[in-house]
Every structure is written in structure tokens, then in C-alpha cells.
Amino acid sequence: MASALRLLPSTAARLRFSRSLPFSAAASLFSPPSKAVLYDQHGPPDQVLRVADVPPVELGERDVCVRMLAAPINPSDINRVQGVYPVRPPLPAAVAGYEGVAQVHAVGPAVTRPISPGDWVIPSPPSFGTWQTYIVKPEDVWHKVRDDVPVEYAATVTVNPLTALRMLRDFVDLNPGDAIVQNGATSIVGQCVIQLAKVQGIRTINIIRDRPGSEEAKEKLKQLGADEVFTESQLDVKNVKSLLGALPEPALGFNCVGGNAASLILKLLRQGGTMVTYGGMSKKPVTVSTSSFIFKDLSLRGFWLQKWMNSDKAEDCRIMIDYLLALVQEGKLKYEMELTPFSEFGLALDKSLGKHGSQPKQVLSF
Amino acid sequence: MASALRLLPSTAARLRFSRSLPFSAAASLFSPPSKAVLYDQHGPPDQVLRVADVPPVELGERDVCVRMLAAPINPSDINRVQGVYPVRPPLPAAVAGYEGVAQVHAVGPAVTRPISPGDWVIPSPPSFGTWQTYIVKPEDVWHKVRDDVPVEYAATVTVNPLTALRMLRDFVDLNPGDAIVQNGATSIVGQCVIQLAKVQGIRTINIIRDRPGSEEAKEKLKQLGADEVFTESQLDVKNVKSLLGALPEPALGFNCVGGNAASLILKLLRQGGTMVTYGGMSKKPVTVSTSSFIFKDLSLRGFWLQKWMNSDKAEDCRIMIDYLLALVQEGKLKYEMELTPFSEFGLALDKSLGKHGSQPKQVLSF
Incomplete structure (x- = not known):
């Protein structure tokens, strides 16, 4: 099993790869097609953001494909889209979003970390592009977290x-x-x-x-x-x-x-x-x-979290995430959020932009 | 000589003490009468400061009596008199001034530090009351400095x-x-x-x-x-x-x-x-x-020098004073000052208060 491709049973059938090829051809494994919130230029988020279909992405041998579960709309996400944040993804076709929680969908054959389909993972340190349904990134990006806390807490633990x-x-x-x-x-x-x-x-x-x-x-x-x-x-x-x-x-x-x-x-x-x-x-x-x-x-x-993250603190970051999620699980850390389906992204964005008055933090639910 | 009272020859005759008493009675040694710039209440320096005669002060066994040579008028001196400085001498009859250079006039019989009449000394850390002609303070107050620099530099080395x-x-x-x-x-x-x-x-x-x-x-x-x-x-x-x-x-x-x-x-x-x-x-x-x-x-x-001084930095302070006066002696540290006789204190004060337009730093010469 160690070097086998591991997939969530329900999704194994949806992935296309030739069973007749030798095992190294597992590199031709692809993610499912994905939907993402993209922007091609900076500007007002309600004008420049668009939801688009993203074609399947090929998994490398040590890549992990995840299905996003939840991702918040943070003020810094808005600022990145506006172009007023000092660190921003390259344009065009930048995928918005910076933190969130996902469930492992499939792992490449050479993945060595104890990450299996079905696990909850967080991109840690967080990285660009969490507002999409499927993501493929190298195994090192992902930190396995407990799955006995509300999904919106796992989705928002890293930034605030x-x-x-x-x-x-x-x-x-x-x-x-x-x-x-x-x-x-x-x-x-x-x-x-x-x-x-x-x-x-x-x-x-x-x-x-x-x-x-x-x-x-x-x-x-x-x-x-x-x-x-x-x-x-x-x-x-x-x-x-x-x-x-x-x-x-x-x-x-x-x-x-x-x-x-x-x-x-x-x-x-x-x-x-x-x-x-x-x-x-x-x-x-x-x-x-x-x-x-x-x-x-x-x-x-x-203090700027993103600068702190850049200074080679990946392991510290993961230890703190575990500590914080343990506090959530013990009921010692709570704050109000609202889960909004990803299909209603426009509504969640408008709420985050203050168009509906004071609203709880919006967390996209995939 | 070690335990003898040492006096500058020219002034020995002016000091009154009974030669018939045993040596311990040298505690009845007094400073010469002194002139000082005093204030009894806070307010505009040109209104509250007064030049007054101060009676002779008795020297303790480990006291040193100095004759001031020069003392600057620093902005912080002005602020102390105005009452807007956080650390101020107690009123009434506070003697103004905070730094300066002096010549040793007489030392008490139990003084152990290598300070002799004629030496140049600086109160280090600086302390209240340098605008007067004679000062008596314990030997530990005084730091012996070189006397081959202009007197106005020795007088101003500690603050700026x-x-x-x-x-x-x-x-x-x-x-x-x-x-x-x-x-x-x-x-x-x-x-x-x-x-x-x-x-x-x-x-x-x-x-x-x-x-x-x-x-x-x-x-x-x-x-x-x-x-x-x-x-x-x-x-x-x-x-x-x-x-x-x-x-x-x-x-x-x-x-x-x-x-x-x-x-x-x-x-x-x-x-x-x-x-x-x-x-x-x-x-x-x-x-x-x-x-x-x-x-x-x-x-x-x-940064506030007075706070730094308070944190038990007397030795560091003296090392730096020596370093700075060496730079002065080598011609590597210079700045413009004007020596004004102590007898013209009012003029020096007015210049420091800006009443005569832009003026160099005023240093009282005793």
C-alpha cells in the first residue's frame, strides 16, 4: 500500500489513467475538474472576480490532490484582489483565497508523509488559491489536522x-x-x-x-x-x-x-x-x-503574519495550529462565523464587502 | 600623605579648621563660601532663577570639595527649572545645572580614590547643582578626567x-x-x-x-x-x-x-x-x-540619557567619557560653544532662551 496510489473509494472511478501502463505512469493521474474564483487584474473584488471552470491538473508523484471543504473570506484576501497588499499572486488567472481546510482526495505514488485519502489537511504555511474546489500541491504543503472540530474553525485557524x-x-x-x-x-x-x-x-x-x-x-x-x-x-x-x-x-x-x-x-x-x-x-x-x-x-x-510565516516557521506554525484546534475542541476558543455555500460566492463576497451591514465572517463551504 | 587633608596650596590658608584638634576633627573642614543659581519654584527661568550666596558646607571624611570650572546651559536644565522635566531636584532652594567640569579644591582625610587637589573631575553620572562655584559631594560622585582639552568640552561631554x-x-x-x-x-x-x-x-x-x-x-x-x-x-x-x-x-x-x-x-x-x-x-x-x-x-x-544613567551604568559612563574626551583631544569631535563668565549669568541665560537670536551653546565659565 505504501507506494500505491491511494484514492477516496468514491472518487477512484472518476480518475482516468491507463491500467495497462507500468506503475510509473501513475504520473498521468489528474485531479477532477475544478471550479475556482479567479481574477486577471486588480480592482474592486465584486468587479474583477469571476467563478470559472478549471481543467484537471496532473499530479506529480509526490503531489496530493485535495477537495476543499471550507475557506474564509479574510480582509487580506480582499486587499490582495484590490492590489493593495504587498504580497500577491501573479496575474492573470490568479486564484483568490489564502487559507482553508480540505479533505485529501488522492495522493501520488511516492508520497511519504502519513497523509491518506479522507484526512483533513490545511495548507501550512497558507498559500494562494484556496477558493477552488480541487487543489493539487506537493505533499509538503499539507498539514494533517484533527477532523473533530467544526469545519469553519479548521478553515480559519491559520490567519486570525x-x-x-x-x-x-x-x-x-x-x-x-x-x-x-x-x-x-x-x-x-x-x-x-x-x-x-x-x-x-x-x-x-x-x-x-x-x-x-x-x-x-x-x-x-x-x-x-x-x-x-x-x-x-x-x-x-x-x-x-x-x-x-x-x-x-x-x-x-x-x-x-x-x-x-x-x-x-x-x-x-x-x-x-x-x-x-x-x-x-x-x-x-x-x-x-x-x-x-x-x-x-x-x-x-x-506584526504581519505573512512575514512571520516567510521566515522558515513551517514547523512552529503546524504546532500552533494543532494547539489552537485543541482549544477549539475543548470549547476554549470560539468566534462567530457564517458558512455560505460556494455556489453562492457572490452573496458571501457582498456580505464580506459590507453591502449587507455588519455580518459575521463569511466562510465558503464547498 | 594618603590620609592627610590635601588642599590646593593657594586655598589652604582660606580654610578654617583648628590645628589643635586631633586629626579626626578634620571633619570640621568647610568649603569656601559659594555663589549658586537657585530657584524656589518652577516657572520661566528668567523670572524664578536667582544668583545667591551659599554658606560654606562641611566636608565629610570621604567628601571632595571642587571648584567649578565650566558648566553648560542645556535645554534640559531650562526644562527642569520650568517644571516640565520628569526628574527634578526638590524645591525650594534647588541649585540649577546638571553637568560640568570642576577642579578639585580639597579632599577629606578618608578619601581613597586617586583624586588630588588640582585634578579635573566631572560628576558622573551627572547630578543636580552644577551652577555654583564650589560643590561638596562624596568622592564616588567624581570622575577624574584629562585636563588637556578645552574646558568647555569637558564641561559638556556627558549629556550631548x-x-x-x-x-x-x-x-x-x-x-x-x-x-x-x-x-x-x-x-x-x-x-x-x-x-x-x-x-x-x-x-x-x-x-x-x-x-x-x-x-x-x-x-x-x-x-x-x-x-x-x-x-x-x-x-x-x-x-x-x-x-x-x-x-x-x-x-x-x-x-x-x-x-x-x-x-x-x-x-x-x-x-x-x-x-x-x-x-x-x-x-x-x-x-x-x-x-x-x-x-x-x-x-x-x-532614548533618554537620564534613564540610561539611572540603570546602574556609572562605570560604563566613565569609560565613554574618557573615550569621548580622547576624541576631542585628537580633533575628531568638535562643536561650537561660547564661554560666558558666571558673573554674566543673566546674559548667558537670555542667549540660551533665544532672546538674542540663534546663538551657540552657552557654557558658564567660573
Whole structure:
């Protein structure tokens, strides 16, 4: 069996290859025809994206063919299509999407890793082209994951939860009892930060926007384990630290908003603290007083998961994915998503673009 | 001689102590009467500072009495008097001034360090109260320095040149051939950065204000060893890096201005670079785009010499002072200053406050 072509029984009949050829001719194994979301030029996603049939792809001896199960629409996917993301797939006929979970459909005869048809796998590090029904890539691309979690969590574990986990680990040595502060706390990264911090015994101070429903949003975050949640206007006081009560002054802050919401983090941080910027939802820059640098000794840094991934961290990445999916399985990591069938891609995209008001994260279900 | 009271011959007669007492009674040795610049409350320096007679101070057995030779008026001295500096001497009757050079006048009988009357010494780390004619402090305060450099250099070596040296060492590992960028390049710290970098084979890209005489200022900085000098408006181009010619993109930048001049440093820095803020001459904050943090991976830090001094760096500080004064002696470190007699303190202060237009750094000569 080790060197045999392994196929899911139900699909074996659909693959064409000549039984009369010697075994090396197994290289003529092909994927099923696939449907993909493509773009030929950068621009508004609802104008430049198209769903197209993609012809079967030949499997190399160490290739694995997977059938996608689920893939999210992340803001960075939108930015790549728009052409405003620094790393983008080459045009034309770029397949969109960057993360997701798949089921192994067939493996080439020389595949050596313990990956079998039926297994759930994740492209790890993530890579371009997850918005399509079948994908063929070398075995090294795929990381086998547990299949006892909801498919939408396996599909989204690599970008948002892993960002939260890395930011908690890479900048400041935190000990149980320490506190951190973040804005954009209702984002999925924000929710992951709260829950992952809680697992480590780290307290979280959370900043959210002033808007209708902010009391309900506060309650939701507290149910996830948030220690304190403030709206921006609540922090608009002179002695902001008096609001912290028994919580220690935070040594680390996460900013995904910019503008005033970033300044509030700088105000709350303790002497010598660090603020990490990983997003700019307000589209406003970060503004910092000279004394914050000189007398308060604050450090300002940035985090970009894609750069971290590029620095030869494949094995670390896989260990973290397993850790995060274990937390999901234990009920310690959750966030709201909506599964939308791939056949309704246009609807899922419109929801992601905000055309239907505030919506949960869209995850394409194949 | 080791345990004898040592005095400068010319002043021995002026000190009163009873020759009939046993030697331990040398503790009743007093400094000469002194004149000091004092303040009793914070406020505008030209209103709250006063020159006053200070009574003789008793020397302890391990005290050293010095006669000040020269002490600069630094911007931080002004800020301490104004009350806007985070660390200030207690009021009332605080003696102003923070650095300077002195000549040893007398040493207590139990002084063990090789400090003798006539030696030049520097309070190192610097400490409050250098704007007075005689000072008594424990022997550990004083660092003996060479006396073959101009007195104004010994008086000013600790704050500005040491800031430049530390900033070159503490943030980024630089190798010969690397480049750095700074704004406020005509400041004394800026001039020191240029010269200290040159000693290490590091190239400097310097930013100065647009103003009448900027061509002359450029020429002066180039004579000190600056590789490139630009006015802010010259850098107001889209492809700023095309101006660097053969210079490598800088990994480190120093900001003492803020506002647009800080943004220009961020533009010039290479991917993953660090900007260190140590001043805010424009009184404008530092503004940073989200993408500078995420995609360009810039780090923003601060430097404050007084905090560095507090972290138990006395020995390091003294080694650096010796190194810097050796460079002065070799003609490799220079900057413009004006010696003004202590008797004309009011004039020196007015010049430092900008009342007489742009003036060189004022150094009080005692």
C-alpha cells in the first residue's frame, strides 16, 4: 500500500489513467475538474472576480490532490484582489483565497508523509488559491489536522487565531497575572486574544467603538473572558489608569484601529510598554507624542503574519495550529462565523464587502 | 600623605579648621563660601532663577570639595527649572545645572580614590547643582578626567556626546559601511552623531530645516564628515531613496524634531529599520502609517540619557567619557560653544532662551 496510489473509494472511478501502463505512469493521474474564483487584474473584488471552470491538473508523484471543504473570506484576501497588499499572486488567472481546510482526495505514488485519502489537511504555511474546489500541491504543503472540530474553525485557524497567539508570545514576556490592552476587541483576532490570554492567566483590557449595541458587545466579550471592556469615550478621561482598578498596568498593547483608539492604548500602557500594530481599521495613522518615547520609554512595533510565516516557521506554525484546534475542541476558543455555500460566492463576497451591514465572517463551504 | 587633608596650596590658608584638634576633627573642614543659581519654584527661568550666596558646607571624611570650572546651559536644565522635566531636584532652594567640569579644591582625610587637589573631575553620572562655584559631594560622585582639552568640552561631554554615542550603540548592530539617518543634524547631538559614526566607518544621511543659510549649514556638516545633507523640502519627493545614490538604505534613524522631519526618517529607513526619538524640537508629534508598522516592519523607540544613567551604568559612563574626551583631544569631535563668565549669568541665560537670536551653546565659565 505504501507506494500505491491511494484514492477516496468514491472518487477512484472518476480518475482516468491507463491500467495497462507500468506503475510509473501513475504520473498521468489528474485531479477532477475544478471550479475556482479567479481574477486577471486588480480592482474592486465584486468587479474583477469571476467563478470559472478549471481543467484537471496532473499530479506529480509526490503531489496530493485535495477537495476543499471550507475557506474564509479574510480582509487580506480582499486587499490582495484590490492590489493593495504587498504580497500577491501573479496575474492573470490568479486564484483568490489564502487559507482553508480540505479533505485529501488522492495522493501520488511516492508520497511519504502519513497523509491518506479522507484526512483533513490545511495548507501550512497558507498559500494562494484556496477558493477552488480541487487543489493539487506537493505533499509538503499539507498539514494533517484533527477532523473533530467544526469545519469553519479548521478553515480559519491559520490567519486570525495564529496572529493572536504570536502577538502574545513574540514581543513581551508575559506571566500569569500580567495585563495586556487591545483595541478592536470585537474583531476575531481580538476575541482570540481575550481567550488565548485567559488560557495563560493573562488579564485583558479591551477597547471597543462607541456605537449602538456597545453594551451588548461588552457583555459578549466578558463572556469570552475579558476582564475589562471600555468604549473609547469611557477612556476619554484625564486619569485613565484610575479605571484599571486592581488590574496591573499593561506592558503590551495590540492596535488594529489607529487614530484615537491607538492613542488610548499608549495612554494605558505602563512605563517601558510595547504597542504592536497589526491593522488600521480606522484608516487613521498612529500619532505619538515625543514624551511617550523619551520619558515613558514606549516601543512601537508591527506584526504581519505573512512575514512571520516567510521566515522558515513551517514547523512552529503546524504546532500552533494543532494547539489552537485543541482549544477549539475543548470549547476554549470560539468566534462567530457564517458558512455560505460556494455556489453562492457572490452573496458571501457582498456580505464580506459590507453591502449587507455588519455580518459575521463569511466562510465558503464547498 | 594618603590620609592627610590635601588642599590646593593657594586655598589652604582660606580654610578654617583648628590645628589643635586631633586629626579626626578634620571633619570640621568647610568649603569656601559659594555663589549658586537657585530657584524656589518652577516657572520661566528668567523670572524664578536667582544668583545667591551659599554658606560654606562641611566636608565629610570621604567628601571632595571642587571648584567649578565650566558648566553648560542645556535645554534640559531650562526644562527642569520650568517644571516640565520628569526628574527634578526638590524645591525650594534647588541649585540649577546638571553637568560640568570642576577642579578639585580639597579632599577629606578618608578619601581613597586617586583624586588630588588640582585634578579635573566631572560628576558622573551627572547630578543636580552644577551652577555654583564650589560643590561638596562624596568622592564616588567624581570622575577624574584629562585636563588637556578645552574646558568647555569637558564641561559638556556627558549629556550631548554621550547621548549620540549610546544611540549609535544601543539599538541596531551597525557595521562599517552601514548608513544611518537623522534629523536636527545641526544640533550638538546631531554633530556628534556625524563625527562618532565617521570614527566607526558608518555613513550618515542628515536632514536639516529649510531656512536662510541652509547651504552654509550643509557645508559645515560635510566638513564634520556628513555623507549626505538634505533640507526637508529636498526630501519631499516620491522616490526618496533615489536620492541616496550609492549609500545603503539606513537601518537606524534618530529623531529630535517630530512632525514632518520624523516622517522623512520613516520614509528613508529600510525594511525592518528602527527610529529612535530623543527630542521634539518642532513640538509636533510623530505620525506613523499603519503600513509602516505592518508591511515595512519599522520599530519606534525612545532614548533618554537620564534613564540610561539611572540603570546602574556609572562605570560604563566613565569609560565613554574618557573615550569621548580622547576624541576631542585628537580633533575628531568638535562643536561650537561660547564661554560666558558666571558673573554674566543673566546674559548667558537670555542667549540660551533665544532672546538674542540663534546663538551657540552657552557654557558658564567660573
